């Protein structure tokens with residue numbers, strides 16, 4: 001521990017965000033970067049607790065107190081080395097992780113946790129700037145061939161680990177570029193795509209083969225992949241979106257959130273491909289159904305597209321401002337979150353269910369909603385409509401941000417006959433093994449839609465499992 005009184009002398013200081021009036025005119029990242037001196041001071045606030053709950057809260061087991069100490073001492077290179085032992089892509093998590101670590105930080109008992117996530121991204125960005133992240137191809141190749149199918153964070157992490165272990169790895173991706181939801185789901189204002197390209201470039205120079213525009217189960221059969229490779233890792237995400245089957249669902253102007261976000265990401269990335277129709281919020285009254293992070297990304301994107309108004313509704317009750325007694329520290333705090341997109345201008349409502357979509361001439365014009373109450377019964381929370389509370393919210397673009405139910409089963413998963421769990425995710429055992437002896441699986445395909453950091457963690461576990469299997 002570098003400075004035993006650091007947390008007493010130095011207050012938490014965040015880098016902060018670009019001003020709202022500036023950032024809503026472009027898609028560049030919203031979050032700013034703190035200067036190195038302040039960043040080192042922030043690291044000095046880490047108390048290096050006997051039981052580091054931050055480490056316990058981090059799905060990739062980042063050695064947080066250790067790299068905070070190195071950072072405080074100005075050993076940026078040492079800090080990066082320690083960070084890269086547990087996390088293949090701190091430049092992703094340092095930008096977009098919800099930072100469960102900070103919820104578990106002991107200083108969070110006083111609501112002033114160490115700026116762990118920002119410290120993480122500062123360390124890795126310094127490492128790139130100073131050039132000590134360079135391609136390091138393995139010295140020895142094992143002669144074993146591994147196919148990783150799906151290039152999101154789970155697939156990228158598995159591919160990175162397996163390539164570094166000396167196997168000949170091919171990363172297959174059905175889209176035109178690799179990155180999964182990092183590239184086509186998460187908006188640029190949270191994660192600029194140059195960050196993904198920079199890392200992929202290093203991985204390719206280390207010997208990884210990336211084959212895009214190749215859907216396994218369609219362009220190449222799954223059986224062919226099984227024949228051609230010694231092991232296969234399935235990381236195809238959880239691409240089946242949850243729908244809302246109420247009257248009027250077939251009206252024009254109702255879209256899945258991901259279709260809307262992907263269209264804008266493609267436009268920012270490489271101009272608009274002819275075969276994809278652009279969904280635009282420009283001049284529209286936008287209603288986002290679903291109060292989670294995907295919904296919030298729709299809010300920020302609609303605002304940048306110059307929507308007339310943006311409203312977001314959620315069926316669950318408004319979360320409390322502070323932790324409740326059944327959600328104590330050091331667990332992740334289930335409290336009201338206001339994202340940078342919400343700050344940019346949006347009406348938010350909770351405890352509203354969607355009764356029906358209303359339209360004219362085949363196009364959406366509004367949504368009938370009704371207030372609901374959540375009442376406890378037999379240990380469960382049950383939803384009840386509140387009589388006399390139906391009303392109409394005007395909308396000419398509705399975005400369904402209701403989450404994802406499970407992976408797309410048609411194609412690869414069905415062809416291989418992989419066993420599923422009760423939620424129709426691919427069932428895995430220890431080390432991410434599936435019911436097929438040569439096939440492993442990781443990421444959202446296994447867990448259901450979750451987080452980038454969890455996808456990286458399970459991709460790493462799958463790689464370890466494959467490594468052991470190949471030996």
Ligand SMILES: Cc1cc2nc3c(=O)[nH]c(=O)nc-3n(C[C@H](O)[C@H](O)[C@H](O)COP(=O)(O)OP(=O)(O)OC[C@H]3O[C@@H](n4cnc5c(N)ncnc54)[C@H](O)[C@@H]3O)c2cc1C
Nearest residue numbers: 150152153154174180181216236237443444450451452455
């Ligand atoms: C809009 C949105 C915003 C999000 N924001 C955040 C955030 O801020 N922070 C956070 O931590 N998490 C966020 N998430 C969640 C996070 O993006 C996912 O949990 C994570 O990307 C899952 O990684 P994955 O590798 O399992 O799958 P994915 O990222 O979904 O990647 C799967 C890849 O497999 C490809 N694929 C599918 N089928 C095939 C096939 N048959 N052949 C070849 N390729 C195939 C897909 O095209 C895709 O590229 C967000 C999710 C969404 C939708």
Ligand code: SF4
Nearest residue numbers: 058093097100101117
């Ligand atoms: S990956 Fe997420 S939980 Fe882990 S240290 Fe980084 S910000 Fe915290």
